[in-house]
Amino acid sequence: MTRDESNGRGLEGAPDYEASKRLARDGDPEARRRLAARTDVRPEVLYYLAVDESAAVREAVAANPAAPAQSSTLLARDRDESVRRVLAGKLARLLPDLSEDEQGRLFRLTVETIETLACDQALSVREAVATALKDVACAPPDLCRRLAGDVAREVAEPILHYCATLTDQDLLALIASQPQGWVLETIARRASVSGRVCDAIHASGNTDATAALIANPGADMPEATLGRIVEESAERMSWQLPLARRPRLPGRMALRLAEFVDGHVLAILRDHPDLDPATAAEVAAVARRRLDFLEAQPSVVPAEQRVRRLLAERRLDETAIGDALSWRDMEFVRLALAVRAGIRLAIVEAILASQSPKGVTALAWKAGLGMRFALQLQARGAGIPPRMLLNARNGTDYPLSVVEMEWQLEFHGAGHAPGP
Template sequence: MSTNGPQDRPLGGVDYDTAKRLATSPDAVERRFVAGRAETRPEILYFLAADQSAEVRREIARNTSTPRQADLLLAADPDEEVRSGLAAKIASLVPHLPAEKVGQLEKLTLEVLETLARDQAVTVRRVLAETLKDQPGAPAQVVQQLARDLELSVSGPVLRHSPILTDEDLLQIIRSQPLDGQLVAIAERAGLSGDVADAVARTDSEGAVAALLANHSAQIREETLDRIIEMAPRHEPWHGPLVRRPTLPPRAAARIAGFVNDQLLKVLQARPDLPAETRAAVSEAVRRRLPGLSAPAAPARAGTPEAPDAEEEAEPKERPGDRARRLHAAGALDEEVISDALSTGDRGFVLTALSLRAGIPPDTVDKIVGGQSPRGVTALCWRAKLGMRFARQVQLRLAMIPPSAVMNAKDGTDYPMTEAEMKWQLEFFGVKA
């Protein structure tokens, strides 16, 4: 043998007999040299797959010429780096496997992938997931295994990118109550469908809903957006993404203007892409919330007497309760008006409006709302002849009932209790039928 080291030997300069001799050499460096050559015969590579040196087996694992039978042995190798190298190699071969042909080679490749997808080492599964995450030809059963992995660094890339996962797959995963990070990964998928977006929103995960709102390619239905906006006052991380959603219905924009901070309110007002109807709705919401911003005082002209103090000139501001009574007397205290007041946090107006429409004394309304009973608040809204969707908003925003405890509409819009049940709830607070 030459005195030159194996690393100096030209790749094409080793014949079969020399390769066999090097494969059985006591020098691990020589065995490793043979193990890393693409020209080495399959039977020699198979022999070296059981080599006592992990360095040699790592070369075998990375060698694309290694026969699949040897790869199957290496999938159970005690060395984690051997298995990680094998995972990267096998996963990279997926795009080149013929879809129409499932022979022995393809079956063995699939078996290796399935074994690695169950590997106890997170590093091995992570390598597999990162390589397969955007492969349209990846084996479905392997992708399913990785998507349900409890380690977020494994499941996250697959949930976020894999084209193999169908809407039904994603809905099943959401129903299994996954980790918040996994929900976030689903919410960030490009072109997320309306059904999956709705399922993400219903988890009430703060991080996942924020990611959903920030995903401008996600298809968020108007009713889903309405539900998110109902709970948004409690979730500050949702406010920025809501303000920046590509399309906002006028009513949704006006409701958002009622609870976001002043900085985001200015962002909402300044959006040039909003249609005129939406901008008008936002301006009206701003006028109600911050009247000083919508009607700045004109400067005094030179040579004219000094303008009187603004506070002296301005008429006394109408109190919320008085405004509610005035509108009620005019027959204009409808659900839309009360809903707008609820969106802007006008608690006094809403309490008075509920009292007037339900014909219940204000102190009784205070007791019902303050008791934080979902059934009691729902019965109060029913008595006030308001819709069940609005009753849900009152539970969340006025009574501050946790989202997990609120009563929801039956069949989308109907009240979930019978008339007798609602009357009984009100009788508990001394309200006669």
């Protein structure tokens, strides 16, 4: 009998059963290892080799797709970590071929063995299970949830990123458990992220996870959430570039970004392939206004002088005040509001300092400005957190009645009649 060293066989041709038993019992370790690696050996011989004294032999059985399921049950508790690791990878790869008979004994036994390995104390074994299962569509949901919640990043990350078995409910539960930042970032980078999951990631307050979400074209962000992110990006520079590059960015949000991003991001935004010509022209117009603003040297020309000049030119309007608000010329904004509302500067400053959403909204109304500006004034002028903003009714209308707004103004010492 000769040995075929090229393919690692210890026997040439189909092995004789009796010869296989003798070799399994009396052969040297290398011969037993080669026997254990063969796929044409009787199952009982491989089962016998699963308890061989040599770890190399047991590892060969663990890797052998022809090994009986009963041997996997033994090997899942093997004392050698490398044996358990090899077995984990093999079983996960075999699972799709068994999934057609999900109620079958072999499938159930295989799943039970994988579950045992998923709880292994050795990190490398759990990592092998997760890495092999991440692309397996038929992976048992309970098993995937366990792996996704593993404390080790090496185990949880492949499942969190790739596993399609995880449902939105699973992901939302993970987010609600306040995990480490890398968990949120990994979920944000999934090929497909639903609107509910997008909302939960943004609501978590993790800046890096939201940045990953913005950069992910597969993240189906609700428009309201995206709008809030655009507003918040004025303070979070790391969000601005991915927002400018985001596919299907709504035109009004592109215009909002154009009001405060730097020149590099503005150039990318201006060339955004999804902007229609009219919106692209408006973005360019905003860029020109910003250049004019910078050339006006607000640090040299007093704010009061600029306010009076624009008032005389009938250009102290929402565009001018909104631009100044976006570009942080707050002295100009406060003076302009006082002039338009016909109230003292000290009252304007007090209303903004109060951080009252209703009070600030009433101030914008008294100045004769729209609800869109009122939202910006709440967020940028008064520093009101996004979740506390008083939003528009029907998208554009003031949400408070005239009586309510007059009461707010009266409370802060302002007059009744709306400004110009």
